[in-house]
Amino acid sequence: MPLVINCILIFILTACNTTTTIDEYRSFDEGVTVSSEETIALLGRRDAGHYETDDEFVACVGDKLRSLSLNVLPERRLIDALYPWLEPRTAPKGLLRMRQLIQEPLINKAITERGIRFLIWLDGSTETLDRNGSISCAAGPGGAGCFGFATWDKASVYEAIVWDLSDVSEVARVRVDSEGTSYLIGAIAPIPLLTPVKSDACKGLSSQLEAIFN
């Protein structure tokens, strides 16, 4: 029995690997200084037809930046404060449209009142690429159980684009790719061995953003 437990532990420790690749582009090499009165706002892209940047990922990046004592405006509060100009139908896709929006007195006032200087667009998703194996579960009067073995690969691709709203320009662009394989072992009880692909992508992207804001 201890041998089985050891085997499972070794499997857990070795099997769930994630590869994270970070591509970074900055329009200039120096970091950006954010004063204590200035706020960073995060916003997920939601205009694509087949995916949406999920709230959970945006909140994760926000929490990481907040831990650096930066003022970060939660996404929902930003969208509500500028409603309806950051809805999927109306959100600016480029700087040209953002310049037009910011010229509207009501929108400009709402941004200024909240001290929003930087807007970080987060765009991407986590997808399951490949599934192998199978697991089946059955229940009867005598008991229930699952048997089998299944694996699946997940990939996260996210991009962050930082806009400086003081002069409506692009400050930086960071991209992170993260891949990993998860396992599900059916040994009476289903044992999931999940690879934190999205969480790794969040950490990778946040650490790059941290380097930009000093």
Next chain:
Amino acid sequence: MRSQHPVFFITIVCIALIVKGCGGTTQVLSEESFPELLAPSRAFYAVIIFTPEFSNYVARPSSKTSLSIGSAQENIMRKTFSALFDTVDFFDSEEKIEQAPDIIIHPSVVESQIAVPSQNYLNVYEIWIKYNLKLTDVEGNLIDNWFMPVYGKTSDSFMLQKEKAIGSATRAALRDIGAKLSLDFYRIPSVERHLREKSGRS
């Protein structure tokens, strides 16, 4: 009577829950409050007619789904039209109008549609609601019938309960009313023409 093993009862309960989950009707009650709109208002007086049918509307986009969106759609339209016009009154019938407005708007729902992951092969639930805004002047002359489709989808249906996912997509579709009206209402050629004539006369 012979006593049954507890596992037997647990199994029956599990099977009943699975069967209910597969075949039940999804009911979404949307009583959401919406944020105020940031839109420049124009110096016109509008009357919006919310009929009891509109205010209590229950959309049935599929045989297994019903969406109680009446009060939420009234709520978002109240906020939107209040932002778009300097003066707005809301009534449940035209007979209650006392002063002559520049425009009378009668919103109604034409149809609603739903797409679920088993239909669209994506991990998203999608909702479409098609509205008709019947626009008339104070004499009852038709200015236009403007069809306004709004759309919402969930970010990800994975691990979300079906009801929650549809509720989230419905909220997104209702928020789209504010976006669509703010962008397009004053761009409707017949509305633009009618209101230009009104402002020219005053």
